[in-house]
């Protein structure tokens with residue numbers, strides 16, 4: 001079943017085209033990763049999906065129905081965790097979650113159970129009587145998440161929930177998302193951190209300048225590009241003749257040297273690590289670490305657009 005569908009969404013801010021015929025399809029049970037560099041249109045697309053922002057062209061359907069600002073039956077089944085923490089300073093952790101949950105769940109007894117479950121879920125039990133001002137950035141994010149998910153929605157939308165959080169809270173947030181997914185929620189997750197998207201998303205769409213540039217599972221995305229292996233060698237110097245020799249190794253696509261790092265990218269099913277190691281030994285070139293990696297989503301982005309995901 002399709003949970004969210006956007007067809008040819010166009011959103012302009014004056015002359016700037018923020019969404020350029022953006023079509024997305026999120027199926028039930030997916031952790032759908034919307035990955036793109038800063039300014040690529042991730043937040044704009046979420047705001048259009050949620051009818052928080054009007055758009056110039058296109059259509060949004062959620063749970064098979066057209067999404068509109070007053071589509072309350074749809075909204076009741078959506079949980080939103082936005083980039084900026086939005087909680088009330090005057091309310092405690094418990095009261096904040098209870099307030100947001102009360103917008104969807106009027107029954108007090110039922111709500112108490114949901115709020116308690118949300119507090120346990122984000123592990124804020126010992127902070128339930130704290131006011132937001134007393135919480136660290138990571139704990140605040142977790143409170144923000146609890147406020148968005150306490151009513152146990154079918155669809156959860158998280159817009160860069162890990163920006164500027166400490167590694168411990170980041171891991172807790174990512175583990176929490178996986179758990180919500182296991183419990184049956186469909187999740188839309190935006191990020192410009194490709195490692196996170198690789199780690200948790202079952203389906204990924206990469207956008208740039210408001211357009212979809214690639215989509216699929218992480219394996220499918222990596223299979224789209226010609227590169228299959230990236231070898232990095234930390235070395236102080238290498239001559240242009242030596243670079244030419246390295247470029248002649250089988251299957252080498254590029255070999256570049258910058259900032260005391262040599263990076264050799266080779267085609268799929270090439271294994272040049274042993275050959276590169278032999279070359280450095282035979283040429284008596286001193287080197288530090290040498291390692292081989294599989295392509296990342298950044299390499300996918302780089303090969304398709306010619307630029308880094310994180311500029």
Ligand SMILES: Nc1ncnc2c1ncn2[C@@H]1O[C@H](COP(=O)(O)OP(=O)(O)OP(=O)(O)O)[C@@H](O)[C@H]1O
Pocket residue numbers: 013016018036037038039040041042043044045192
């Ligand atoms: N209210 C606005 N008025 C004018 N331009 C805007 C507005 N909001 C966003 N933009 C522009 O639209 C484009 C898309 O922005 P958007 O915030 O959707 O990108 P993003 O991928 O979410 O970026 P980030 O990761 O920085 O949040 C950017 O060029 C941005 O500068």
